[in-house]
Amino acid sequence: xxxxxxxxxxxxxxxxxxxxxxxxxxxxxxxxxxxxxxxxxxxxxxxxxxxxxxxxxxxxxxxxxxxxxxxxxxxxxxxxxxxxxxxxxxxxxxxxxxxxxxxxxxxxxxxxxxxxxxxxxxxxxxxxxxxxxxxxxxxxxxxxxxxxxxxxxxxxxxxxxxxxxxxxxxxxxxxxxxxxxxxxxxxxxxxxxxxxxxxxxxxxxxxxxxxxxxxxxxxxxxxxxxxxxxxxxxxxxxxxxxxxxxxxxxxxxxxxxxxxxxxxxxxxxxxxxxxxxxxxxxxxxxxxxxxxxxxxxxxxxxxxxxxxxxxxxxxxxxxxxxxxxxxxxxxxxxxxxxxxxxx
Ligand SMILES: Cc1ncc(C[n+]2csc(CCOP(=O)(O)OP(=O)(O)O)c2C)c(N)n1
Ligand SMILES: [Mg+2]
Numbered sequence: 001x002x003x004x005x006x007x008x009x010x011x012x013x014x015x016x017x018x019x020x021x022x023x024x025x026x027x028x029x030x031x032x033x034x035x036x037x038x039x040x041x042x043x044x045x046x047x048x049x050x051x052x053x054x055x056x057x058x059x060x061x062x063x064x065x066x067x068x069x070x071x072x073x074x075x076x077x078x079x080x081x082x083x084x085x086x087x088x089x090x091x092x093x094x095x096x097x098x099x100x101x102x103x104x105x106x107x108x109x110x111x112x113x114x115x116x117x118x119x120x121x122x123x124x125x126x127x128x129x130x131x132x133x134x135x136x137x138x139x140x141x142x143x144x145x146x147x148x149x150x151x152x153x154x155x156x157x158x159x160x161x162x163x164x165x166x167x168x169x170x171x172x173x174x175x176x177x178x179x180x181x182x183x184x185x186x187x188x189x190x191x192x193x194x195x196x197x198x199x200x201x202x203x204x205x206x207x208x209x210x211x212x213x214x215x216x217x218x219x220x221x222x223x224x225x226x227x228x229x230x231x232x233x234x235x236x237x238x239x240x241x242x243x244x245x246x247x248x249x250x251x252x253x254x255x256x257x258x259x260x261x262x263x264x265x266x267x268x269x270x271x272x273x274x275x276x277x278x279x280x281x282x283x284x285x286x287x288x289x290x291x292x293x294x295x296x297x298x299x300x301x302x303x304x305x306x307x308x309x310x311x312x313x314x315x316x317x318x319x320x321x322x323x324x325x326x327x328x329x330x331x332x333x334x335x336x337x338x339x340x341x342x343x
Contacts, residue, residue, distance in 0.1 A: 019299055022231050027301040030292065033074055033230055034302075035310045037066040037289050040090045042314040043099050044261075046322060047106065051265060057106045058120035061261035062088025064228075067288035068192050068255040070094040071233040072160055075241045081128045081150065081159040083143035086120070087192060087259070091162055095129050097122075100321035109328025116331050117339075137163070137170035140189070144176040147185030147250070156245035158186045166197030168211045177218035177252065184249030188240060191254045192227060198263045199274040215252035227255025228288040231295060258283035 022030065040062050047059050065088055073094025076082060084091040092102055097113070105112025105122040113122045114131065123131030130146070132139045143161030150157040167173055168191050180187050191211045195202050202209070215222030221243070225236045233255070240251050260280065262270035271277050296302040 016232065016235055018231060018295075021235050022295060022299050022301065025231070025234055027296070029074070030230065030234075030296060031302055031306060031310070033067075033070055033234075034289070034292050034296070034307075035314070036070045036074075036093050037090070037230075037292070038310050038314045039099065039317065040066045040070065040088065040093045041289060042318045043089050043093065043102070043321075046099075046103065046318045050107075050322070055107060058265070059106075060086050060088060060120075060264045061259065062090050064260035064283060064287060065192055065194060065257050066090045067230050067233060067292075068190060068227040068257060069162055071230055072162070072188070072190055072237055074234075075237060076158075076160060079128070079155065079157050081130065081143075081146045081157075083130045083139050083146060083159060083161045084132050085139060085162050085164055085167060086132065086134075087162075087164055087194075092122070092124075092129060095124075096127055097124050097129060099317060100324040103321045103325035104328045107325050107328065108330060109325060110331050110335065111324065111328035115335065116328070117336065137167040137172040139163075140167065140170075140172050140176040141179075143187055143189070144180045144185060147180055147187035148183070150186045151183070156186075158188060158241065158244050161187055161189045163189065163191045164197065165191055165193040165195070165202055165206065165211055166200075167191075168214060169197075169206055173214075174217075177214070177220070177250070180250040181218035181220045184247070186244050186247070187250045188244050189250060189252045191252070192257050193254050194257050194259045196259070196263070196275070198267070199269070201274070210254060212252055212254035218250075218252070220250045220252055223251065223253045225253060225255050227257035228286045228291060230288060230292045258286070260284055260287070 044061050044063055047057055051057055069090035073091055076095060082091060082095050101113045105114055106119060108116040108119055110116050113124050118131055121131045123129050140161060143159050146159040150159055193211050197205055210224055212222035212224045223236055226232050240253060244251055271280055293307055
C-alpha cells in the first residue's frame with residue numbers, strides 16, 4: 001500500500017528553484033513577511049523589557065520561530081480561522097492583530113482585545129483568531145470542530161491550527177486528527193517542532209524524530225519543512241493550502257525550528273542548563289530574519305534602506321503600543337463578572 005505521507009526533503013526540494021520561486025512570490029509579499037517577523041521580534045523585546053521593569057505578563061518568547069506562523073498566516077483571508085497555541089505572538093501579528101491591543105490585553109487592561117480578561121489567551125473573534133485554552137493540546141479538537149463549520153459553509157474556508165511538538169504527544173492530537181482525516185475537514189495542522197517541551201529534549205519524550213509521520217495514521221498527507229526558511233515554507237504551504245481549500249481534506253505539516261530563548265518567563269536556564277550554548281548558537285545562525293534579509297539582498301529584491309525603514313517603523317510602533325497599553329485601566333469588579341454563562 002502506498003501511504004499518503006509525503007516527505008518534502010525528497011521530492012520538492014529537488015524541484016525547488018529558489019531564485020525563480022522567490023521572484024514569483026515577489027518583493028512586496030516577502031517584505032511584508034519580513035516586516036511581520038520584525039514586528040513580532042520587537043513585540044517580544046517590548047514584553048521582555050516590561051517584565052524586567054516588574055510588569056506581570058505571561059510570556060512564551062517567539063524568537064527564532066517567527067517564520068512558520070507568519071508565512072502560514074499570510075495565506076489566510078478574513079474568512080479563515082486561526083487556532084493558535086501558546087508559543088509566541090507571530091500568529092497574531094501574522095493574522096492582523098494590533099500589537100497595542102495585544103499588549104494592553106497582556107497587561108490585563110480594558111483597552112486590550114478581550115477587556116483585559118484573557119491575558120495571554122487573547123483572541124479576536126472579528127479576525128477569526130480564536131482564544132486558546134491553557135491546557136496543552138486542548139485547542140486541537142476545537143480546531144477540528146471549526147473544520148466542520150468550514151466544511152458546512154462549503155466555501156474554500158480553512159482553519160489553521162498551530163501546535164508544539166509536545167502537543168503532538170497528547171491524546172487530543174490523535175483524536176482530533178483522526179476525525180479530521182475521516183471527515184476530510186479543511187484544517188491545516190502545523191507542528192512547530194522546536195526540539196523541546198519546556199526542559200525535555202524531544203528524544204526523551206517522543207519515539208520518532210519526524211512528527212509528520214503521524215499524518216499516516218490519520219490518512220492525511222504529511223510534510224516536513226525547514227521552519228526557518230521563509231521561501232521554502234512559502235513554496236510548500238502554497239500547495240498545501242490549495243489542497244486543503246479544494247476539499248481534499250486536512251494536511252499535517254511539521255516545521256523544524258528552534259526557540260532562541262527559554263520556554264517562558266521563569267525559564268532562566270535556556271543556556272547551559274538543559275541545552276548547551278553551542279546548540280543554541282548553531283540555531284541562531286539559522287535565524288529566519290537575517291536569513292530572509294540575506295536572500296532578498298542577494299536576489300536584488302530589496303535594499304538596505306528597505307530593511308532600515310522596516311526596523312525603525314517596528315520600533316516606533318512598539319513605543320506607541322507601550323503608551324497605549326499603559327494608559328489603559330484594569331477592569332472593575334463588576335466588569336470582571338460580566339459575560340458569564342449565567343448572563
Ligand atoms: C495539560 C497540561 N500539562 C502541562 C502544561 C504545561 N505546559 C505548558 S507548555 C508545555 C510544553 C509544550 O511543549 P511544546 O508543545 O513542544 O511547545 P513549545 O513550548 O516547545 O513551543 C507544557 C507541558 C499545560 N499547559 N497543560
Ligand atoms: Mg516544543
